[in-house]
Every structure is written in C-alpha cells, then in structure tokens.
Amino acid sequence: MSMLVKKFSLNFLIVFVIRTIFIYVFRFAEFELDNSISMSLGLAIGLTYVQWMREDKTKMTKDYYNQNAKEFVENTLNADMTSLYNQFEKYLKKGDRILDLGCGSGRDSLYFISKGYEVVAVDYSEELTKMASDLLDREVMMLDMREMNFCDEFDGIWACASILHISRDEIEKVMANCESALKQGGIFYLSFKYGNKEAFRNERFFNYYNEGSFEDLSKRFPGLKVLETWRTRDVRVARKDECWLNILIKKEGFRVK
Ligand SMILES: C[S@@+](CC[C@H](N)C(=O)[O-])C[C@H]1O[C@@H](n2cnc3c(N)ncnc32)[C@H](O)[C@@H]1O
Numbered sequence: 001m002s003m004l005v006k007k008f009s010l011n012f013l014i015v016f017v018i019r020t021i022f023i024y025v026f027r028f029a030e031f032e033l034d035n036s037i038s039m040s041l042g043l044a045i046g047l048t049y050v051q052w053m054r055e056d057k058t059k060m061t062k063d064y065y066n067q068n069a070k071e072f073v074e075n076t077l078n079a080d081m082t083s084l085y086n087q088f089e090k091y092l093k094k095g096d097r098i099l100d101l102g103c104g105s106g107r108d109s110l111y112f113i114s115k116g117y118e119v120v121a122v123d124y125s126e127e128l129t130k131m132a133s134d135l136l137d138r139e140v141m142m143l144d145m146r147e148m149n150f151c152d153e154f155d156g157i158w159a160c161a162s163i164l165h166i167s168r169d170e171i172e173k174v175m176a177n178c179e180s181a182l183k184q185g186g187i188f189y190l191s192f193k194y195g196n197k198e199a200f201r202n203e204r205f206f207n208y209y210n211e212g213s214f215e216d217l218s219k220r221f222p223g224l225k226v227l228e229t230w231r232t233r234d235v236r237v238a239r240k241d242e243c244w245l246n247i248l249i250k251k252e253g254f255r256v257k
Contacts, residue, residue: 165207
C-alpha cells in the first residue's frame with residue numbers, strides 16, 4: 001500500500017473514531033447531535049490532531065539541534081565533503097549565488113565562500129544559526145524552509161542532509177519552495193538517508209528515500225529534471241555503515257511563449 005493511501009486511511013480512521021466518541025458522549029448526556037455537526041466536529045478535531053502531530057515532529061527535531069548544537073558542530077565541522085562539492089560545482093561558476101539550506105555548522109557555506117560564490121546560509125535552529133554566524137563572520141538567516149518564499153534568486157541550492165527532516169506530507173511544499181527559489185537552469189543538490197520510510201532516530205524525525213521513492217516524488221515536479229542520483233557512505237568514520245542517497249536536479253521549468 002502506498003504511503004499516501006496509508007496516511008489517508010490513518011487520518012480517516014482518526015476522524016471516524018473521534019466522531020463516534022462524540023456521538024456516544026452526547027448520547028450519554030442525552031443530547032441528540034445532528035449528523036453533520038458531529039462529522040464537522042470530528043473533522044475539525046482530526047485535522048487539529050494531524051497538524052499537532054506534524055508540529056510535534058518539527059519541534060522535537062529543532063529542540064534536538066538547539067540542545068545539542070555544540071556537539072553537533074564538533075561532529076560535523078571537519079567532515080570531508082570534497083566529492084559532493086565536486087559533483088555540485090560541475091554545474092556552477094565563480095560568483096554564482098548559492099542558498100545553503102539547513103546550513104548546520106556553516107561548514108559548506110565557509111567552503112563555498114572561499115571558492116568565490118555568493119552564499120546565503122539559512123537554518124531554523126537558533127543555536128546553530130548563532131554558531132554558523134560566528135564561523136562565517138556574517139549573518140546567517142533564521143528561517144524554516146517550509147515557510148521560505150524566495151523567487152528566482154539562486155543559481156544553486158545546497159540542501160545537504162537537511163530536507164531529510166521534512167515529513168512526506170510537507171515535502172512537496174518544500175520542493176515547490178526550492179523550485180521557486182531557483183533561477184531557470186539552477187542546480188539543486190539534496191541528500192537523504194537511504195531507505196523508504198519515516199522514522200524517529202536519536203530524538204530527530206527522518207524521512208528516508210531510495211531511487212524509486214524519490215522518483216515518485218520528483219514526478220510531481222515536471223519543471224525539475226533529475227540529473228543524477230548516487231549512493232555514498234557516511235564520511236564520518238563512526239557512521240561509515242550508513243548509506244546516503246544524493247540527488248542533483250536542474251530547474252528547467254516551462255516557458256510560456
Ligand atoms: C543533519 S543537519 C545537516 C547540517 C548541514 N547541512 C550539514 O550537512 O552538516 C540538518 C540541518 O537542517 C536544519 N533544518 C532541519 N529542518 C529545517 C527546516 N524546516 N528549516 C530550516 N532548517 C532546517 C537543522 O537545523 C540542521 O542544521
């Protein structure tokens with residue numbers, strides 16, 4: 001069963017159960033409830049529950065980065081990302097404008113700045129934003145990628161291990177935000193832990209993709225052409241058994257003549 005069908009069935013079940021509870025509670029109180037009112041109440045509570053679950057996942061993950069910022073930076077700042085930079089830079093030229101989306105420590109922004117790119121670094125964690133600002137000696141924007149609204153601004157988006165924290169019911173919104181932020185012909189790098197599931201791990205929420213499930217997602221964005229997907233091992237020695245899915249996308253878009 002596809003993820004969407006499972007999610008729809010679960011939400012439907014929640015709404016149905018809440019509605020039934022309502023009917024019995026009101027009946028017990030000898031108050032006859034109109035069917036459409038009980039359905040609307042069930043729906044409203046069900047949707048509030050879904051929104052609450054969604055925000056809870058985001059809050060837990062963000063709290064993790066805020067509470068463990070120092071340790072996270074120590075563990076990731078010196079990771080060797082050379083081979084990934086090389087793949088991304090094949091499509092860029094000096095002076096191009098790059099959005100480092102979910103920049104964490106600021107490691108990759110520091111590299112891109114040193115290579116002569118114009119870099120905008122953003123993250124939603126207050127603590128990581130401060131630490132990255134110190135590293136880069138410039139302002140790092142505090143921004144939630146689900147809310148961003150850049151338009152035709154970037155030649156490249158670098159989203160290294162960051163969109164992986166967005167759940168399947170919100171990832172299309174984030175992909176659309178990235179598509180809008182890219183210029184025509186812009187390049188978009190993103191990476192996920194390899195697999196096909198959503199799960200909590202070490203107090204953070206993760207959305208895993210493999211080639212097949214990412215292809216299903218990318219089909220919903222005809223203006224984004226997947227150029228390459230490839231697998232890598234984690235560059236941190238302690239995590240070398242973990243596999244990553246890397247993706248490079250080009251914004252082609254459609255021009256109306
Ligand atoms: C696994 S870390 C990767 C950090 C960095 N890109 C790297 O490769 O070291 C995930 C990063 O994404 C950020 N992040 C997660 N969800 C975000 C969101 N909705 N908006 C902006 N940043 C987000 C986290 O704060 C964290 O810095």
